[in-house]
Amino acid sequence: MSRLVPYPxxxxxxxxxxxxxxxxxxxxxxxxxxxALIAGKxxxxxxxxxxxxxxxxxxxxxxxxxxxxIVRSNAAVALLILNGGRHGARRSDFLQIPLTLRSQPALxxxxxxxxxxxxxxxxxxxxxxxxxxxxxxxxxxxxxxxxLIRDRYEALLLEIFE
Amino acid sequence: MTHLETVPLWLALPIAxxxxxxxxxTLLGTVGLVQLRSFYDRLHAPTLGTSWGAAGIILAAILLxxxxxxxxxxxxxxxxxxxxxxxPVTLMMLGRAALHRDRAEGRGGVPAAVPHPDPSEGPPDVGxxxxxDLESTRPPxxxxxAIR
Numbered sequence: 001m002s003r004l005v006p007y008p009x010x011x012x013x014x015x016x017x018x019x020x021x022x023x024x025x026x027x028x029x030x031x032x033x034x035x036a037l038i039a040g041k042x043x044x045x046x047x048x049x050x051x052x053x054x055x056x057x058x059x060x061x062x063x064x065x066x067x068x069x070i071v072r073s074n075a076a077v078a079l080l081i082l083n084g085g086r087h088g089a090r091r092s093d094f095l096q097i098p099l100t101l102r103s104q105p106a107l108x109x110x111x112x113x114x115x116x117x118x119x120x121x122x123x124x125x126x127x128x129x130x131x132x133x134x135x136x137x138x139x140x141x142x143x144x145x146x147x148l149i150r151d152r153y154e155a156l157l158l159e160i161f162e
Numbered sequence: 163m164t165h166l167e168t169v170p171l172w173l174a175l176p177i178a179x180x181x182x183x184x185x186x187x188t189l190l191g192t193v194g195l196v197q198l199r200s201f202y203d204r205l206h207a208p209t210l211g212t213s214w215g216a217a218g219i220i221l222a223a224i225l226l227x228x229x230x231x232x233x234x235x236x237x238x239x240x241x242x243x244x245x246x247x248x249x250p251v252t253l254m255m256l257g258r259a260a261l262h263r264d265r266a267e268g269r270g271g272v273p274a275a276v277p278h279p280d281p282s283e284g285p286p287d288v289g290x291x292x293x294x295d296l297e298s299t300r301p302p303x304x305x306x307x308a309i310r
Contacts, residue, residue: 020237020240071214077207081194081198092202092206094273114250115249118206118209121202121253122253124258
């Protein structure tokens with residue numbers, strides 16, 4: 001099983017994408033499955049580190065939390081642009097956060113989360129020290145942001161990947 | 163687009179709502195891009211367009227075309243997924259390029275050079291390093307591809 005389908009999640013999502021992009025039919029199901037399996041094999045030839053998802057419950061919690069945060073931060077940033085940054089009172093700043101997260105797929109996911117929520121921009125991550133440099137659009141309280149990223153996202157990502 | 167009049171009111175309302183929401187956020191993102199002062203602030207504005215701006219338009223498109231074609235049309239979700247995955251790449255490249263430039267030119271307001279290895283240990287003592295360590299601190303050799 002694992003030799004035939006080395007990356008079951010990858011193959012499954014490829015098949016799903018194939019079916020989304022074409023009309024669903026038996027022919028496309030077979031063709032899509034074939035392509036997904038070959039792509040999985042090709043991926044195995046590249047031998048990337050295989051991410052292990054340990055807790056599916058946390059995945060769904062993370063998706064829920066992040067979707068909520070994206071909506072909230074969209075509203076916040078849109079409002080700030082509309083009222084000219086609280087009429088000039090808005091302060092943006094850099095923020096350094098020491099992370100314990102080391103797994104590459106988890107860091108990639110964190111980068112996507114921070115980018116998808118307007119108001120935080122991922123700038124730099126030092127793989128040696130694990131220090132992440134982000135830019136915060138509306139810096140009210142540094143501690144608050146550090147807590148948000150560490151306890152809300154990093155803790156869940158650690159649960160999922162490590 | 164000849165069957166737009168067949169869309170019932172209860173469906174037209176959410177479609178319009180999502181479309182207006184998505185396009186308004188995208189517009190605000192571009193306004194911010196023009197209006198904001200520093201480069202790093204400007205980085206934030208367009209992410210409005212790539213997050214809920216895109217999501218709103220995608221949701222509206224899914225609802226409208228699913229109704230008009232009489233089957234679930236979901237391939238817009240793939241667009242959304244790819245926008246979400248690829249945005250950080252561009253943003254990170256722009257951000258790091260700006261950081262690099264600002265640090266090289268010594269402008270204020272930018273966090274000083276990344277706290278490398280361990281700030282408490284000071285600059286690495288070259289004499290104390292083994293040959294392997296030295297090798298790892300050197301920039302990687304350019305692959306032959308880069309020369310050609």
